[in-house]
Structures are given as C-alpha cells and as structure tokens.
Amino acid sequence: MERLSPFLRRLLIVVLVGLFSSVSVFIEEASADVTLPSPPHPPVCPKENTETFENPQFAYADKGGITLDATKSSFQLGSQTFDGYLYGSTYYDENGKKQSLYTSYTPPTIRVSSGKSIDLTLTNDLPISPNPQIPLPPTQQNLEKQSQDTNLHYHGFGVSPLLGSDDVVMHVHSNQTANQQDKGGYYPGDAPPNPEYEPITEYPMHVDILENHSGLFWYHPHVHTVSDTQIRAGMSGGIIVEGFDRYYPISKNIPPDNGKPITEQVMLFKDFNDVLKSDPNKTYNCFTLNGQVNPKMTIKPGEVQFWRIGNIGADTYLNLQLLDSKDKQKQVPLYILARDSNNITTHPIETTGPILVPPASRVELLVVGGDTANETYNLVSQLLPEFPTQPVYQLATVQVEGNPVKYNTRGKALDKFITEQTPAKDDKTLPILEELAKMPYCKGSIYTKDCVIEPSTDKKSDLYRTFTFDSAILNDPKQTVVSRINAKLYDENRIDTVATLHTNEEWTLINADAPVGTSQPTPHAFHIHQLDFIVTDVTLPPEYLFPKKAKDQYPPVTNDKPYDNNAATCIYQKKNVLPLPNKNGDYEGYVCKLTQNGYRDTINLPLNSITKIRIPFSNPSIAGTFVYHCHILIDEDTGMMQNIKVIDPLPGKLLKAGTSTPSMNSVSSNLQRIVD
Known part of the structure; x- marks a missing residue:
C-alpha cells in the first residue's frame, strides 16, 4: 500500500498486522471455533487469471554458478502488468544444463546441498532511486541521488559475514547514474580519470554452506534505506538446502502405496502493493504466491504433501490457516516440522489454528487431503473476529481431487502416526x-x-x-x-x-x-x-x-x-x-x-x-x-x-x-x- 505520511504508515501497519499478531499467537485454541465475518475492507488484488499453482524455477548451485542482474522491468501479475525491480538470472538446472530467466517477479529458488557452496555474481543495473514515499533519516545513500545501491543477504544462514560472502554492509553501486557522463559504480567525485580499481557494479560471492544446514532459506537486498522498496518491488527469492530428510525422513517413514515420493510444494509469499505506482489511481494490498494471485492447488484424498512456506515480502505478517470452503468452522490440520529452517526437536506440532509467520520467517509442514474428492479448502492469512475491519488474505484455493492415496501407518490413524514421528538426527552444532x-x-x-x-x-x-x-x-x-x-x-x-x-x-x-x-x-x-x-x-x-x-x-x-x-x-x-x-x-x-x-x-x-x-x-x-x-x-x-x-x-x-x-x-x- 502507498504510505502517504509517517502517521498513516504507522497506523496502517497497526491495522494490518499489529492487532492480530499478538492476539493470534496466544489464543489459537479460542479462535478455532469461530466463524469469521466477511471483512468490510477486503484486500485489493490484481484481477485473477485462475492460474494453476506452479513451483518456482529451481537453480541448482551444485551444478554451477548463478548470476542475478537487478534492473527495473515489467512483469505480469494476474491479468495486469506492473513495473518492478526484478532479477534476471542465469543458472544450471537439475540436469546441468545452463538456463536463462528473463527478469521475473519470482526469481529462481536456489537449491544447494549441505556442505557445498553457492557461487553467485550480482550485477546492479537499477535506475536512480526514486523519491522515497516517506521521509527517511539522512544517510549518504538517500541524499546523493547518484546511484541506487544494492547487495545480497543470505537470510537464515550461519555463514561468514565477511566480504565476498554474506556481507550486508557491502554496497554494490549501479551502472545507471544521474548524469550520463558519470561512470557507473562510483559515488560522485570518486571516479578518477585513470582508476586503479574497477567500479563496483558486479559483485561475486562464494558462500560455504554448513553441514548442519537444511530447509528453506531466502535471499534479498539489504542496503539500509532502500531495502524495503527493493523487496516490495520484487527483489527476493528462495533458497533450499537439501538434506531435510536427514532430520525428518518423511518419504521413508510414511511411504504411500503407489511408491511415489511425497509431493513438495515450495510456496513463497510476497506482500504486493505496486510500490513503483504503475497504476497511480489504485492502491493495492495483496499477497502473491510464487508471483500468482490465488492460484489453484490440488491434493488427492488422503494424500500427504510437504509444504515449504516462506514470507519473503517486506512488511506484512502472514497468519496461516487452511479452512474448508463450505464449513468455515472446519479447520484443516497442519503438521509443523520446522520453523526458520530449524526442525522441531520433539514431534511434529499438529494445529488447526493460525500459524503466525512474520516477515522473513518460514515454516515447513505437512498437510493431508480430505477424505473424499471434490472438497475445497481456502488457504488464508487469518485475522480475529475481535477486529472485524481487518482484511483476510485469500492466498490459494486447494482442490481435493483424484484417486485416494493410502499409507502404511502400521495400524495407526494417519494423524497420530505423523505426530508420533521424531527427528532421526539432532543438530550437534547448537546446544540442546x-x-x-x-x-x-x-x-x-x-x-x-x-x-x-x-x-x-x-x-x-x-x-x-x-x-x-x-x-x-x-x-x-x-x-x-x-x-x-x-x-x-x-x-x-x-x-x-x-x-x-x-x-x-x-x-x-x-x-x-x-x-x-x-x-x-x-x-x-x-x-x-x-x-x-x-x-x-x-x-x-x-x-x-x-x-x-x-x-x-x-x-x-x-x-x-x-x-x-x-x-x-x-x-x-x-x-x-x-x-x-x-x-x-x-x-x-x-x-x-x-x-x-x-x-x-x-x-x-x-x-x-x-x-x-x-x-x-x-x-x-x-x-x-x-x-x-x-x-x-x-x-x-x-x-x-x-x-x-x-x-x-x-x-x-x-x-x-x-x-x-x-x-x-x-x-x-x-x-x-x-x-x-
């Protein structure tokens, strides 16, 4: 949403997330039996295209290097076109074939093995930073108006914070300057006639992944005073470190009768509000899922799916709940396996109440399809009835369809079998x-x-x-x-x-x-x-x-x-x-x-x-x-x-x-x- 003044900025954060974030955390059980009213102020989203859910493109870091080029470009959301700050990319697919992805609101999700490394080169082709929508405290970055700097943070990783790795104090200057005669990559007055060093518009990074890492992480820019705008405009993506099954061997412990592995859904949410004002006459307030608006997901009756969920937007809380579309008092159980790439150390946590996912947080969980086909679920970001003017975000529609799937649960009910699982391995790096x-x-x-x-x-x-x-x-x-x-x-x-x-x-x-x-x-x-x-x-x-x-x-x-x-x-x-x-x-x-x-x-x-x-x-x-x-x-x-x-x-x-x-x-x- 457009923030028109400091007062409105603060007030709107309170309206959208403040009131529910504390309460929903603490009264999950009390809210489970309440039918939520239709909100009088619903979210404002681009027109939907009735899209089928798709996982993001995957870049396999084990197969070769990755490039990200930050630039201003347009993208499609629903049936509308918007301007954004986006990454173009080159990477290697699962088969080791080099791929190119033109600028995308959903850049590739990087997959890397634990104990391996990510070799990534970032190039900055962003335009001069626009006037901020709210006053910012004075810094060199927002005063000099010469270059819109950027950089890259590997969120959630216990890796080196030094130069060439996860150094968020490092600034990568832009090739685009206010004066065409000025060279890109320098602050004003810092470009000598015969420079000894090349300008910093391209930044190679080598990030060593620890053996104990696994799960869903993400990447995003982190230059102070412009990180909010850059992420709201599209500059963020996921990272998956392989090896989660070392801790929770899902497919091994819960094998389906058809022998197929459990379906993995990678679900990356961004709060969308058209920060660059492609449509100056409208204020958007929406959540996107992998660059889609309320996509349709499918699950078979009785099927177990593994959902990796990340809130990789800038400012807005998610409060996740899966509801039956016909009976809003019926909540579908979710089984939490990990939070912020750290596995649950006891047993999977079963919950029907909201799961609070603050900006930057992640949750990895199991969901089970209904008993019969033709059931429909709504994945929503929930608020509480004590605050009826709040929006309830419709995130995805989940359709139960196809032939039932059965599992070898050794004579136990599936939900009980899931919640009795325990991690197969403990992380010895951190204290118990x-x-x-x-x-x-x-x-x-x-x-x-x-x-x-x-x-x-x-x-x-x-x-x-x-x-x-x-x-x-x-x-x-x-x-x-x-x-x-x-x-x-x-x-x-x-x-x-x-x-x-x-x-x-x-x-x-x-x-x-x-x-x-x-x-x-x-x-x-x-x-x-x-x-x-x-x-x-x-x-x-x-x-x-x-x-x-x-x-x-x-x-x-x-x-x-x-x-x-x-x-x-x-x-x-x-x-x-x-x-x-x-x-x-x-x-x-x-x-x-x-x-x-x-x-x-x-x-x-x-x-x-x-x-x-x-x-x-x-x-x-x-x-x-x-x-x-x-x-x-x-x-x-x-x-x-x-x-x-x-x-x-x-x-x-x-x-x-x-x-x-x-x-x-x-x-x-x-x-x-x-x-x-």
Missing part, C-alpha cells in the same frame, strides 16, 4: 534446547559453553543486553518519524554490541513502540543475522490472553496457552512488568515461560511486550560484523537496526566444555583496537 533454556548464569567473568553470560542492567556496561524498540520524531523540517533501538538510529560505521565466540548470551527485547500520533502499540519482528536463538519467556498485557474479560476476571495462572504454537505457563503479575501502561495507567501483565521445541532466527515481538531470548555464539564461521534489526523493513530503513561484532578469542580453535574464554571486560578494554 532444554539445556540452553535451563543453563545457569556464568560465575564472575569466567565464560564457558556451559553457562549463559548474565546481562548487566547498567546501560554503560559492555554486557548491557536490553534492547528497546520504539519510534520518535526528528527535529527537522519534515518532522521525520524514525524507528530506533535503544534510542539510536542505525549507523553503518558504529559497533553497538561486541560478543565473543564460544559463549552464550541472554538478551531482553522490549517492544515499547506506541507510534507518534497514535495510542496503539505496534508489533515488531526481531531478526539477527548469522545466528539462531531460543525464546525462553515473554511478558504480555493480560488482554492479549483474555481479550474479552474484565480486568478483575484475569485468572492468576494459565496453563498450556499457545505462544507461537508453543505451550506456555503464564503467571499474572500486577506491577512493573510491561513497558507501556494499559488503559488504567497500570503496568501489568502475564509472564509466560515457554516449552522449547526449536530454534528461530525471526520472532514476533508482540504489542507492548518483553521477550527474552538466549543466543549461542558457537559457530566459528560467524566471526565478523553483522546486524540485528526489525524485519518489518520500513522500520529497518528508518533506523531500527544495529551492528554486532563477534570476535574469536582463539582463531581456528574450538573450545571444549569447561574451557574458559577471555572475560568480556578484557575484550571490551581492547575494543578500539579490535574495531580498528
């Missing part, structure tokens, strides 16, 4: 979930792999690990609304946090954002590069657990309430537990301890909440500088991002359990030397 959640704080300044560094409450301490997400107005003529972490705007040249390899840290994430001009808090989607983390507990306002109860009806304890499809035990506390006061001026809420079932790289920070996470810095590949930020990218572009530098105290060596690392005090005392 339950052990990390219960790990004690380190004693003194001796930090080992067997303890968690206790965060300091002193803001001046090097161990201060409380991060407050909020917004403010700059004192400038435009009254620019900016997004912040700990009252700071992002600076590419500033190191905000220093961490050490072979340690574990606990962070507190506070969403205290009540946007300027509104009284309604807004959600944020926290993401950290190169790393995975666990959520140990979250504190929420009581109305999000019990939205219809009067204040004096809040029970003191609740058990087994779902948080992000996790069980939680929540204890009510009346004083000083939340960043923002409620309607009565009190700071109160539920402190919820979570049951662990998997690592994450992106998590929703609900409205007016406090979230605690634990991060293991155990992967030596990640040494270097990278970022953490809100993955609602308009917030990231307006300042809600910081830099973290991870240092290796013993380069090239892994510490054994019980071995101490240098104290953070000794590390921080040499910080200036390290940064330099």
Whole structure:
C-alpha cells in the first residue's frame, strides 16, 4: 500500500498486522471455533487469471554458478502488468544444463546441498532511486541521488559475514547514474580519470554452506534505506538446502502405496502493493504466491504433501490457516516440522489454528487431503473476529481431487502416526534446547559453553543486553518519524554490541513502540543475522490472553496457552512488568515461560511486550560484523537496526566444555583496537 505520511504508515501497519499478531499467537485454541465475518475492507488484488499453482524455477548451485542482474522491468501479475525491480538470472538446472530467466517477479529458488557452496555474481543495473514515499533519516545513500545501491543477504544462514560472502554492509553501486557522463559504480567525485580499481557494479560471492544446514532459506537486498522498496518491488527469492530428510525422513517413514515420493510444494509469499505506482489511481494490498494471485492447488484424498512456506515480502505478517470452503468452522490440520529452517526437536506440532509467520520467517509442514474428492479448502492469512475491519488474505484455493492415496501407518490413524514421528538426527552444532533454556548464569567473568553470560542492567556496561524498540520524531523540517533501538538510529560505521565466540548470551527485547500520533502499540519482528536463538519467556498485557474479560476476571495462572504454537505457563503479575501502561495507567501483565521445541532466527515481538531470548555464539564461521534489526523493513530503513561484532578469542580453535574464554571486560578494554 502507498504510505502517504509517517502517521498513516504507522497506523496502517497497526491495522494490518499489529492487532492480530499478538492476539493470534496466544489464543489459537479460542479462535478455532469461530466463524469469521466477511471483512468490510477486503484486500485489493490484481484481477485473477485462475492460474494453476506452479513451483518456482529451481537453480541448482551444485551444478554451477548463478548470476542475478537487478534492473527495473515489467512483469505480469494476474491479468495486469506492473513495473518492478526484478532479477534476471542465469543458472544450471537439475540436469546441468545452463538456463536463462528473463527478469521475473519470482526469481529462481536456489537449491544447494549441505556442505557445498553457492557461487553467485550480482550485477546492479537499477535506475536512480526514486523519491522515497516517506521521509527517511539522512544517510549518504538517500541524499546523493547518484546511484541506487544494492547487495545480497543470505537470510537464515550461519555463514561468514565477511566480504565476498554474506556481507550486508557491502554496497554494490549501479551502472545507471544521474548524469550520463558519470561512470557507473562510483559515488560522485570518486571516479578518477585513470582508476586503479574497477567500479563496483558486479559483485561475486562464494558462500560455504554448513553441514548442519537444511530447509528453506531466502535471499534479498539489504542496503539500509532502500531495502524495503527493493523487496516490495520484487527483489527476493528462495533458497533450499537439501538434506531435510536427514532430520525428518518423511518419504521413508510414511511411504504411500503407489511408491511415489511425497509431493513438495515450495510456496513463497510476497506482500504486493505496486510500490513503483504503475497504476497511480489504485492502491493495492495483496499477497502473491510464487508471483500468482490465488492460484489453484490440488491434493488427492488422503494424500500427504510437504509444504515449504516462506514470507519473503517486506512488511506484512502472514497468519496461516487452511479452512474448508463450505464449513468455515472446519479447520484443516497442519503438521509443523520446522520453523526458520530449524526442525522441531520433539514431534511434529499438529494445529488447526493460525500459524503466525512474520516477515522473513518460514515454516515447513505437512498437510493431508480430505477424505473424499471434490472438497475445497481456502488457504488464508487469518485475522480475529475481535477486529472485524481487518482484511483476510485469500492466498490459494486447494482442490481435493483424484484417486485416494493410502499409507502404511502400521495400524495407526494417519494423524497420530505423523505426530508420533521424531527427528532421526539432532543438530550437534547448537546446544540442546532444554539445556540452553535451563543453563545457569556464568560465575564472575569466567565464560564457558556451559553457562549463559548474565546481562548487566547498567546501560554503560559492555554486557548491557536490553534492547528497546520504539519510534520518535526528528527535529527537522519534515518532522521525520524514525524507528530506533535503544534510542539510536542505525549507523553503518558504529559497533553497538561486541560478543565473543564460544559463549552464550541472554538478551531482553522490549517492544515499547506506541507510534507518534497514535495510542496503539505496534508489533515488531526481531531478526539477527548469522545466528539462531531460543525464546525462553515473554511478558504480555493480560488482554492479549483474555481479550474479552474484565480486568478483575484475569485468572492468576494459565496453563498450556499457545505462544507461537508453543505451550506456555503464564503467571499474572500486577506491577512493573510491561513497558507501556494499559488503559488504567497500570503496568501489568502475564509472564509466560515457554516449552522449547526449536530454534528461530525471526520472532514476533508482540504489542507492548518483553521477550527474552538466549543466543549461542558457537559457530566459528560467524566471526565478523553483522546486524540485528526489525524485519518489518520500513522500520529497518528508518533506523531500527544495529551492528554486532563477534570476535574469536582463539582463531581456528574450538573450545571444549569447561574451557574458559577471555572475560568480556578484557575484550571490551581492547575494543578500539579490535574495531580498528
């Protein structure tokens, strides 16, 4: 959607995602029996073509190198044509034959084996950056108007953040310049008559994939202040690391009677709003699926399909649910196997309620076709009846058709057989979930792999690990609304946090954002590069657990309430537990301890909440500088991002359990030397 002002931008995010994102996470069971009304403000999508669902094109990195050329071009969506920033590409198919794909709103999904590498060359042919739709904080990128820079981030990967790999501070300048006499690839005044170095318009990358990686990842640009526009205009695609069956051997454990492998559906969603304004008279608000509008999918009666789902858009939450088209009170079960490329470590999670998928997050799951043919399901992004003015996004139509499929479930019902599966293999690189959640704080300044560094409450301490997400107005003529972490705007040249390899840290994430001009808090989607983390507990306002109860009806304890499809035990506390006061001026809420079932790289920070996470810095590949930020990218572009530098105290060596690392005090005392 077009954001007409900072106030409307914030208000519309609240309208579209804010209210439902917290509530839907926590009252999944309560909402399952409710028939949703038809929304009075439905999504606005391009006219449909009644297309049959198609997987994206696949580029096989094991077979050869890949090129992506970023440029402005047109594309078809439904029955209409739009302008976008798109990737053209060359790659090798499954048979090793070189292919070319003209600019596409759905660029190829890269497939690569774990332990192998991706060799990719990015070329920038983007036009000069258009005037931003909202005021942005001043940076060189949005002031000089000479080149629209870009780069490429490999989202979810624990790979090197250094130059030539997953370095998001690297800028690739454009071949297109404001003045035709200026050479592409340089900032103004930086192009000498006889340059010693070539301009940076083409950037080769070599990304080594770890052996423990598998599942659905994605790629997208990450230049500060333009990432939102570039992704909204089409610049994002999927990456699949083969080897998921090492953890959940689906086809082996659930073989069909016809011997065919289970069907894999790769489903990449983007929030579409015609950011380049091809149609200036219309404001779009839609989700696309692999560049299609509400495509038709098919599944046989009783058939098990494996759906890899990614929210690879810029700003909008998905809240997935599969509904029977004839009986909206009938929800179709989904069986979650992995979140953010991290497998569920206990058993597949069966749910009929919504699955919240924030921007950048992924979920991989099983779905089972109905008992008989001619059933129709609607895959929707759901909202709650407490907010009837919200849009409900129709994502795909699923038709049950064909001959029934039966499986050898060893005498058990199929749903029970699925939920009794357990991972065949554990990831030995990361700590065991339950052990990390219960790990004690380190004693003194001796930090080992067997303890968690206790965060300091002193803001001046090097161990201060409380991060407050909020917004403010700059004192400038435009009254620019900016997004912040700990009252700071992002600076590419500033190191905000220093961490050490072979340690574990606990962070507190506070969403205290009540946007300027509104009284309604807004959600944020926290993401950290190169790393995975666990959520140990979250504190929420009581109305999000019990939205219809009067204040004096809040029970003191609740058990087994779902948080992000996790069980939680929540204890009510009346004083000083939340960043923002409620309607009565009190700071109160539920402190919820979570049951662990998997690592994450992106998590929703609900409205007016406090979230605690634990991060293991155990992967030596990640040494270097990278970022953490809100993955609602308009917030990231307006300042809600910081830099973290991870240092290796013993380069090239892994510490054994019980071995101490240098104290953070000794590390921080040499910080200036390290940064330099």
